[in-house]
Amino acid sequence: MPRPPGLRMEAPKSPEQEGIINNVRFVPIKKKDGTLIGWRSSRANMKSLELAPDSPITPVENVKYQVQAVSDTEPGDPMKGKLVVTIVKRQGRLLTADEWKEVEETVQKAEVPMRKSKAASREIYKLTGVPRKARSEPETRTEILQNMENVADQIIFQTAEDRENELELEAESILGDPLSAERVLKGFRLKNLAKALREHRIVQRTIAEHRKEEVHILASIKDAPTATQLEVLNEIRSKIAVQKDEIEKMTGANPEAFYGIHLSALKEYRHQLTRGRIVETPYVREKADDVVTHILAGKPVLIYGHLGSGKTELAMHVAKKYLGKEALVICGSKHTSLAELYGHQILAIDKIDKKDLDSFINDVERKYDTWVADHKNATDQEKHLAHDRILQTYLTHAKGGTVSDFFLGPIYKAMDEGRPIIIDEVNAIPHEVLISLNHILTRRPGETVDVQQDSGRKITIKPGFGILMTGNLNQGDDRYVDRQDMDPALLSRLYKLEYDYLPQKTVGTVTEADPKDELFTLLVSRLMDKNGDITVPDGSLSQLWKLAKVARVTQDLFAGHEVQDAMFKQGRDRPLAYFLKQSVLSIRSLDNIITQWQREGYRYELDEYIWKEFISQSTDVTERAFLYQLFHDRFGFFSGDKWDQNPDYGSGGRVTAFRITSPKLSAAKIETTGPRTTVETIFGHGPERTSWPSFDVAEEVEETTTPAETPETGTHEEQESVNELLARNAKTNETIRALQQYILNNQFLPIHAVNDWFHDEIERRMQAAFPNISPQEAEERLKRANIRIEDRESEQVAVSQSTDRVLFKKRIVDGQIVGFEDEIALMVRNVFAGSRSKSTLKNLDKIGLFGL
Incomplete structure (x- = not known):
């Protein structure tokens, strides 16, 4: 391409002429497997650098060096190829x-x-x-x-x-800027986090595998373990202990490991909660291990506890996660019959005419209704047997039907398929039905049982069978309707496990919370999003802490435990010990409160939802009054001016009427706390950082080659012509940069869209400044002349948004951009062509760029 008159292209420089290069940072070149094969450094609009294998100094990432060029892979092209360099010395100093x-x-x-x-x-x-x-x-x-x-x-x-x-x-x-210490540290932290999470996942998988091996060995023990089995068990358990110690060390290695590992645990809690599953906290894990070891030993387990503690969820969790099978479930009630446990006969209708089917059904039902009328005191079990007997008799004698098979009930089916069976609310089942289980409870996998209801049939119990029972035991009172004391002979065949509510302190401030406060931990996990952010009204974490404490108090009172400072105060009467009989703030009740709060967009303060979703739902007026007093007096809820501060609590241990009108106070301002605060709320502050990335503070040395490169020209006039072009282009670039920053500040376009437009516009202007030479040559000349100017401009642009807008407007008012307004107006029109945003055009008009 022809050159303009008076301009003389430079000859390619030799490595010696290229000279010394200052403030160079290297990055490693690695294979896919991570093997280091070299070091390189990139430079904007210049040849890249590659470190010679025989360089006397091995570089460190993010450290600046002075280098000497020793060869050029493309000496005939000023832009292509790379310079091979050696390190002369380190420049700058490390940050303290x-x-x-x-x-x-x-x-x-x-x-x-x-x-x-x-x-x-x-x-x-x-x-x-x-x-x-x-x-x-x-x-x-x-x-x-x-x-x-x-x-x-x-x-x-x-x-x-x-x-x-x-x-x-x-x-x-x-x-x-991209090479700032802040960005280096950000990358360093991300590497630490990724490494910690990767290693933590590996350790967790290893522990899970060891636990599977432990379960397998325990399941294989018949009566007593052999010496070999004991040796292997001890080895497995030692490995698990070592892996747990490794997690402890890993968590304290650096701040990223601490926050990342703890946050992953909270995310898992949240994942389980949002799916309505039991959350395996340390307390739950301890109880699950106890259940598993006894089931594997062939011992049926009774999990008993109070309303809302999660007994059934624990049984189902153990069956699926640790026994590896979906359990069959029997929901016990006073109407549960033997047929629901063991099965019933199936009758085949093979000779009845379809036209006579309706008549047949009516005949059977009339005979059954007559029988019921004659036996008014018959039990449900007797009625069920009578219906089957009438049906069978009618089919056999009247219509020629035959008894074809026996349908296995859940007990026999679980034995036959090798699955756990869960009998829920076992103490609601009648004695005469439960007592039939006595023989079944002592059977173990590998043994054979007779199906008594199907004479002659035998079932071999397959591995995986086990019986889990759950129940709400009255334990001396009658709060659970239709529950009865269980037969001692039946109880003697069971391992009885009491399952309490989750651990939680009932005193102290939120700053004293720790991982042992499992109820509070679950509430925090319930509120955070999948990234660990919590967006709630200001002060909500302290409110959640109080809610967790009062929830545990209600649980203790419901369980019949006397709690200090939880007495019922009625006027001048002596405070009375009061035990809840209907209402308990279980995990289910807490979830109802929080769910409604969230779905209404935190419209009102938390107190409103505690009252509406929990306390007001109690049908016992005395209990409702006691709960309001407990929440108000001891834990500070309902303390707003518009809440009733002195309601009538009655006297003599009874309340005849208790009415509270909710003031519906608005929630506080919505605030967002990040994952770091979320973790610190539960686990405290992370460890101090003991290691930092390598990063040099640069010396006052310009990052350019020596000697300085400037375009050579033939005459003074030609030189002035080139300088004018360069100066005009530099000023245009300055204007474009200012406009770019203004657009970003006012959010007219996405950032990357503005950057793409800006890059294209700069390229167009470089070609306009040097119309008779190639774009690559023009870019090289501009770079040489403007590199220092552009560096200074970059620093000037990196000011606050408000300051930048003032500077931009000032340049227009002072006439500093005279001669460029038309070109800028054209650029802006092109950028915003077809824009429907009136506010965008109005803002551009305000700054005086052009009239619209």
């Missing part, structure tokens, strides 16, 4: 620990807007199903809005998109 701590504070500050920006992105994706990259296309965005029929959805979409871009820009401005 105190300086790193300041950097970390900045990184944590940037995490807040970045986390909120990503939350907005997730919200948009949930609303539209369109990834962010696809949304950057104007056509896609327009289509999204057109497809939203609901105006509220459009407002949510646009508001979330504004937050997404604004907060991302804020985070990026805090982190600084």
Whole structure:
């Protein structure tokens, strides 16, 4: 391509002429398997650098070095190829620990807007199903809005998109340039986190495998373990202990491991809660292990406890996770019959005419109704047997039907298929039915049982069979209707496991919470989203702590335990010990409160939902009054001015009427706390960082080659012509940069869309400045002349958003951009062509760029 008159292209420089290069950072070159094969460094608009294998100094990532070029792979091209260099010396100094701590504070500050920006992105994706990259296309965005029929959805979409871009820009401005210490530390932290989570998953899988091996060996023990079995069991248990110690060490290795591992545990809790499953806290795990060891030893287990403690969920959890089978479940009641446990006969109708079927059914039902009328005191079991007998007699003698088979009930089916059987609410089943289990309870896998209801049939019990029972035992009172004391002979065949409510302190402040407060831990997990953020009214974590404490008090009172400072005070009467008989704040009740609070968008304070979803639901007026007093006096709920502070609590241990009108007080301002705060609320603060990344503070040495490269020209006039072109282009670039920053600050377009446009515009202007040479040559000349100017401009642009807007407007008022307004107006019109946003055009008009 011809060159303009007076311009002389430079000859390619030799490595010696290229000279010394300062402030170079290297990154490792690795194979897929992680093997290090070299070091390289990239430079904007310049040849990349590759470290010679025989360099006297081995580099460290993020450390700056002075290097000497020794060869050029493409000496004939100033842009292509790479320079092979050796390290001369290290430049700068390492940051001190105190300086790193300041950097970390900045990184944590940037995490807040970045986390909120990503939350907005997730919200948009949930609303539209369109990834962010696809949304950057104007056509896609327009289509999204057109497809939203609901105006509220459009407002949510646009508001979330504004937050997404604004907060991302804020985070990026805090982190600084791509080579800043903040970004280096951010990358260092991410590596630590990824490593900790990866290693933690490996250890967890290893422990799970060891537990499976332990369960297998325990299941294979017949009477007493052999010496070999004991040896292997001890070895497995030692390995599990070692792996648990490894998790402890891993968690304390660095802050990322501490927060990451604990957050993954809370996420798992949340995952189970949102699916309505039992959460395996340490207490639950301890009880599950106890159940498993006894089931594997062939001992039926009775899990007993109070309402809402999770007995049935524990039994089903053990069956599926540790015994490896879905359990068959019998729901016990006073109407449960032998047939529901063991099975019943199936009658085949093979000769009856279809036309006579209706008549046949009516005949059977008339005969049955006559029998019931003659036997008014018959039990349900007797009625069931009578109906079968009438049906069988009618088929056999009247219509020629035959008895074809016996349908196995859950007990025999579980034996035949090798599955656990759960008998829920076992003490609600009548004595005469339960007593039939005495023989069944002593049977173990491998043994044969006779199906008494199907004479001559035998079943060999398959491995995996086991019996679990659950029950609400009255234990001296009658709060559970239709529950009865169990027969001592039956109880003697069972391993009895009491299953209490989750552990929780009932005193202290939220700052004293720890992982042993499992109820509070579950409430926190229930409120956080899948990323660990908690977005709730301000002060909610303290309220949750109080709610967990009062919940445990109600559980203790419901279980019949006397609790200090939980007496019923009625006027001047002496405080009375009061035990709840109907209401208990179980996990199910707590979930009802929180779910309703969330679904109403935290419209009112938490107290409103505690009253509406729990206390007011009690049908016992005395119990309702006691609960209000307990929540108010001891735990500080209902303390707002509009709540009744002195209701009538009656006297003599009874309340005849108790009416409270909820004031429906609005919730506090919504605040978002991040994963770090969520973890610290439960587990406390993480360990101090003991190691930092390698990073140099640069010396005052310009990052350029020596000697300086400048275009050579033939005459003074020609030189002035080139300088004018360069100066004009530099000023244009400055204007474009200012406009770009203004657009970003005002969120007119997504960031990457502005960057793409800006890059294309810069390329167009470089070609316009040097119309008679190639774009690569023009870019090289501009780079050489403007590199220092551009560096300074980059620093000037990285100011606060508000300051930048003021500077941009000032440049227009002072006439500093005279001569470029028309070109900028054209660019803006092209960028916003077809825009429907009146506010965008109005804002551009306000700054005086052009009239619309």
